Amino acid sequence: MALHLRKCFILPIRSRLVLPQQRIKSVYTTCDGFNEEEIREKLQRFPGGSVDLSKQTSGIAVLTVNNPGRMNAFTGTMMGELKDRVDELEQWTDGKGLIVQGAASTFCSGSDLNAVRAISNPQDGMKMCMLMQNTLTRLLRLPLVSVALVEGKALGGGAELTTACDFRLMAPGSEIRFVHKHMGLVPGWGGAARLVRIVGSKNALQLLSTARRVDPDYAVSIGLAEEILASDVSRSLDQAQKWLSDHTKGPSPVIRALKKVVISGRELPLDEALRTEKQVFGTVWGGPANLEALAQGPKHKGHNTDD
Numbered sequence: 106m107a108l109h110l111r112k113c114f115i116l117p118i119r120s121r122l123v124l125p126q127q128r129i130k131s132v133y134t135t136c137d138g139f140n141e142e143e144i145r146e147k148l149q150r151f152p153g154g155s156v157d158l159s160k161q162t163s164g165i166a167v168l169t170v171n172n173p174g175r176m177n178a179f180t181g182t183m184m185g186e187l188k189d190r191v192d193e194l195e196q197w198t199d200g201k202g203l204i205v206q207g208a209a210s211t212f213c214s215g216s217d218l219n220a221v222r223a224i225s226n227p228q229d230g231m232k233m234c235m236l237m238q239n240t241l242t243r244l245l246r247l248p249l250v251s252v253a254l255v256e257g258k259a260l261g262g263g264a265e266l267t268t269a270c271d272f273r274l275m276a277p278g279s280e281i282r283f284v285h286k287h288m289g290l291v292p293g294w295g296g297a298a299r300l301v302r303i304v305g306s307k308n309a310l311q312l313l314s315t316a317r318r319v320d321p322d323y324a325v326s327i328g329l330a331e332e333i334l335a336s337d338v339s340r341s342l343d344q345a346q347k348w349l350s351d352h353t354k355g356p357s358p359v360i361r362a363l364k365k366v367v368i369s370g371r372e373l374p375l376d377e378a379l380r381t382e383k384q385v386f387g388t389v390w391g392g393p394a395n396l397e398a399l400a401q402g403p404k405h406k407g408h409n410t411d412d
């Protein structure tokens with residue numbers, strides 16, 4: 106074990122965040138006994154569905170959990186595909202926004218119970234856990250403003266997936282539900298750690314210990330969701346696109362830099378967050394967008410500076 110550890114290079118937390126010109130690092134590495142190939146090979150035995158990604162010239166991408174015959178439950182192969190899509194998004198340097206949705210107007214009903222039954226031993230469960238925690242942590246750390254578009258049901262791992270986005274928009278009648286207690290489980294994809302940071306530990310403990318249905322009104326009241334969409338289900342994605350484009354108006358490098366400084370403010374001790382902020386500031390100060398704004402002179406007279 107000692108020899109094994111000496112071979113590992115444990116990255117300090119600051120180097121695991123998204124820094125300029127640096128790949129986002131994973132939570133678990135070989136030092137933690139994590140072998141991605143091994144768990145992905147095991148999960149390959151549970152095929153079905155897909156995780157689709159469409160990147161638009163607007164700088165907004167749409168990631169779709171696509172397994173409608175099973176309420177968009179994650180099969181084993183879909184867990185691997187989600188990781189591959191996050192890899193793709195990390196390489197997408199023109200991007201500034203991301204919408205995560207489910208197919209057929211419902212979000213996601215968590216892990217495919219058939220896969221769960223087949224890997225229900227602690228060792229395999231924790232390996233699946235490490236794969237999904239790595240992926241969802243990197244998803245949240247992408248330099249993209251991300252929104253979970255919640256229609257229908259987001260249950261179990263599906264509820265955890267909503268917490269791996271910066272924001273949540275909910276369609277009328279939709280629900281987020283941490284059903285883990287009823288499965289004799291706790292969240293394993295990082296959903297508990299993120300939920301505490303979103304709604305606070307009291308609300309998080311209530312949602313987990315009651316496994317209650319969180320409808321849009323309640324979600325907004327506890328800060329789990331930003332807004333409730335208009336009732337026209339056929340336009341949910343359009344509404345989410347409009348909401349996100351309003352929140353990402355401006356040059357992509359600036360929007361990406363803003364997400365980076367918020368990530369470091371959220372995850373790093375103050376001194377390190379300040380150092381990261383200075384580093385990111387250096388990537389935009391005197392950059393094209395800054396120089397163009399200076400050339401235009403003062404323009405922020407009205408309340409809405411986006412006019």
Ligand SMILES: C[C@@H](C(=O)O)C(=O)SCCNC(=O)CCNC(=O)[C@H](O)C(C)(C)COP(=O)(O)OP(=O)(O)OC[C@H]1O[C@@H](n2cnc3c(N)ncnc32)[C@H](O)[C@@H]1OP(=O)(O)O
Nearest residue numbers: 174175176178214215216217218219260261262285290293
């Ligand atoms: C903890 C976390 C983890 O892995 O760490 C997890 O996510 S464990 C998984 C946590 N998720 C759950 O416990 C949700 C389980 N699913 C449900 O409670 C229900 O299906 C709802 C999602 C509420 C939808 O109910 P509804 O009556 O509308 O439809 P339904 O139940 O007939 O489901 C339609 C079809 O989707 C399938 N289906 C639904 N959810 C599934 C799932 N998670 N895994 C595998 N199949 C699933 C059903 O078996 C059914 O297939 P057939 O027509 O062929 O019968």
